Amino acid sequence: MSDSPILELEKVSMSFDGKQVLRDVSLILHQNETCGITGPSGCGKSTLLRIVNDLLSPISGTVRFQEKDVKEWDPQELRRRVVMVPQEAKMFPGTVRANLVWGLRVHGMAADDEQLKTILQEVQLWPIDLDGNAENLSGGQKQRVAIARALLLKPKVLLLDEPTSALDTESALAVEKTINDLLSDYKMAVLIVTHNKEQAKRFTSKIVELENLTEAS
Amino acid sequence: MQLDLFALLQIPEQYIGMLQRYAAAMILLAILLMVTKWQGIGIGRKLIVGTIRGTIQIILMALILVYIFALSNLIVIFGVLTFMAVFAAYTTKSNLERIPGVMRATLPGILVGALSVMATTVALQIIDWQSSPGEFIIPMGGMLIGNCMGLTTLVIDRMWSNAQKQRPLLETALALGATPKQATELSIRESIRSGLLPNLNRYASLGIVSIPGLMSGMIIGGVNPLEAAIYQVIIFIMIFLSAMIASLITSHLFLREMFNERAQLTVPPPEL
Numbered sequence: 001m002s003d004s005p006i007l008e009l010e011k012v013s014m015s016f017d018g019k020q021v022l023r024d025v026s027l028i029l030h031q032n033e034t035c036g037i038t039g040p041s042g043c044g045k046s047t048l049l050r051i052v053n054d055l056l057s058p059i060s061g062t063v064r065f066q067e068k069d070v071k072e073w074d075p076q077e078l079r080r081r082v083v084m085v086p087q088e089a090k091m092f093p094g095t096v097r098a099n100l101v102w103g104l105r106v107h108g109m110a111a112d113d114e115q116l117k118t119i120l121q122e123v124q125l126w127p128i129d130l131d132g133n134a135e136n137l138s139g140g141q142k143q144r145v146a147i148a149r150a151l152l153l154k155p156k157v158l159l160l161d162e163p164t165s166a167l168d169t170e171s172a173l174a175v176e177k178t179i180n181d182l183l184s185d186y187k188m189a190v191l192i193v194t195h196n197k198e199q200a201k202r203f204t205s206k207i208v209e210l211e212n213l214t215e216a217s
Numbered sequence: 218m219q220l221d222l223f224a225l226l227q228i229p230e231q232y233i234g235m236l237q238r239y240a241a242a243m244i245l246l247a248i249l250l251m252v253t254k255w256q257g258i259g260i261g262r263k264l265i266v267g268t269i270r271g272t273i274q275i276i277l278m279a280l281i282l283v284y285i286f287a288l289s290n291l292i293v294i295f296g297v298l299t300f301m302a303v304f305a306a307y308t309t310k311s312n313l314e315r316i317p318g319v320m321r322a323t324l325p326g327i328l329v330g331a332l333s334v335m336a337t338t339v340a341l342q343i344i345d346w347q348s349s350p351g352e353f354i355i356p357m358g359g360m361l362i363g364n365c366m367g368l369t370t371l372v373i374d375r376m377w378s379n380a381q382k383q384r385p386l387l388e389t390a391l392a393l394g395a396t397p398k399q400a401t402e403l404s405i406r407e408s409i410r411s412g413l414l415p416n417l418n419r420y421a422s423l424g425i426v427s428i429p430g431l432m433s434g435m436i437i438g439g440v441n442p443l444e445a446a447i448y449q450v451i452i453f454i455m456i457f458l459s460a461m462i463a464s465l466i467t468s469h470l471f472l473r474e475m476f477n478e479r480a481q482l483t484v485p486p487p488e489l
């Protein structure tokens with residue numbers, strides 16, 4: 001059943017304090033697919049990712065992961081498979097290693113340094129001092145730790161919110177390539193929010209363009 | 218001239234000195250109010266209300282304390298402690314009025330934390346309470362309840378303001394599939410540690426910098442100083458244990474106020 005959708009959004013709408021942010025957003029994503037989300041600032045791109053990750057519940061509409069409503073998933077189980085790298089991905093207090101294995105640890109899993117090295121090489125962050133303080137990393141380094149941290153969970157759906165905004169083009173391309181390579185390994189789909197039209201064009205197989213609803217409502 | 222006024226009001230002589238002392242202390246309170254206002258700390262109203270309320274409460278307490286100390290029925294004594302714990306929980310709620318669901322989290326914490334430790338101490342005969350149960354159990358229980366109240370207030374205040382200020386960090390944790398407990402572990406641990414710090418300082422300087430009330434009272438009351446000193450160490454251990462139990466229970470329960478059943482953060486962003 002490889003052609004059944006892995007992620008399905010059906011007429012998802014969202015509003016905050018009566019102010020509508022998303023209206024009837026629908027989307028179907030299969031494994032190996034990458035979908036870009038673009039639109040002006042404040043149009044609800046991050047909100048949409050949060051809804052898919054079940055950090056927010058929409059006011060109407062349905063999100064299905066593996067053909068099951070996200071509301072029926074155990075939230076932690078869902079988020080282990082549908083992992084989001086937030087726009088403002090933060091480092092937890094501690095070392096780079098502790099940050100990388102943070103996601104694994106909450107699910108009772110672990111990774112050895114060899115695995116960490118592999119994933120760090122793939123996001124072009126090797127060599128790095130695994131015992132260094134994560135807070136001392138640069139913005140771009142932190143972004144890559146955040147992506148590596150999510151990839152270590154081997155997600156089925158990877159939600160990326162402006163994941164390469166602090167990276168130079170070369171590193172951004174490397175990250176894109178890594179994710180592309182992992183798509184089939186992990187049988188994964190990617191939903192990526194980006195301001196960068198170039199990135200959306202070269203990296204994604206489809207694009208959802210959101211618009212600002214504030215004037216309309 | 219002042220004395221004439223007192224005479225006019227027919228205030229008994231023995232109270233005059235007392236009232237004068239109280240009035241003098243109000244000068245200190247006025248200074249305190251000015252400093253807090255000047256520094257914009259914004260607790261002036263609480264200090265004034267607290268002074269009025271506290272004065273009335275403690276006077277009433279002083280008047281009935283004689284009877285309460287004379288209590289010998291353990292059930293009645295623990296009933297009094299329960300009442301005190303409920304009042305303590307109510308106090309945490311009114312001191313944290315901007316935060317919802319405080320009492321639901323602090324009441325079980327304070328009740329279980331303070332009363333279980335007190336009951337254990339009584340059951341194990343760690344303190345020699347039989348001679349006058351009320352005189353031992355009520356003030357000691359009161360100290361435990363007071364400390365539980367302080368620490369639970371602090372833990373909730375920290376958990377709430379961390380959730381407001383560190384939303385992105387919490388979201389990062391949740392988005393990786395962390396449970397609310399895992400996502401807040403660190404801030405809970407930190408707030409318990411910093412909440413215990415003042416008492417740890419007092420503990421470390423015991424007898425040199427801090428001459429605790431319980432011991433002083435016992436010595437004044439005629440208890441052998443050595444025995445009073447041992448009691449003081451015991452009460453500190455009891456305080457730490459009860460405050461720890463209370464804050465663990467409270468922080469656990471308070472997570473339910475901060476997250477819904479879908480493990481979504483429900484704490485609103487900080488108000489302007």
Ligand SMILES: Nc1ncnc2c1ncn2[C@@H]1O[C@H](COP(=O)(O)OP(=O)(O)OP(=O)(O)O)[C@@H](O)[C@H]1O
Pocket residue numbers: 016017021040041042043044045046047048087
């Ligand atoms: N928790 C919230 N409470 C109230 N309003 C919110 C909340 N989250 C988002 N909003 C509002 O919803 C709208 C969309 O926000 P969102 O962060 O999704 O935009 P975005 O498209 O990601 O913008 P950007 O490109 O700047 O990141 C904004 O107007 C924002 O103020």
Ligand SMILES: [Mg+2]
Pocket residue numbers: 045046047087161
């Ligand atoms: Mg955004």
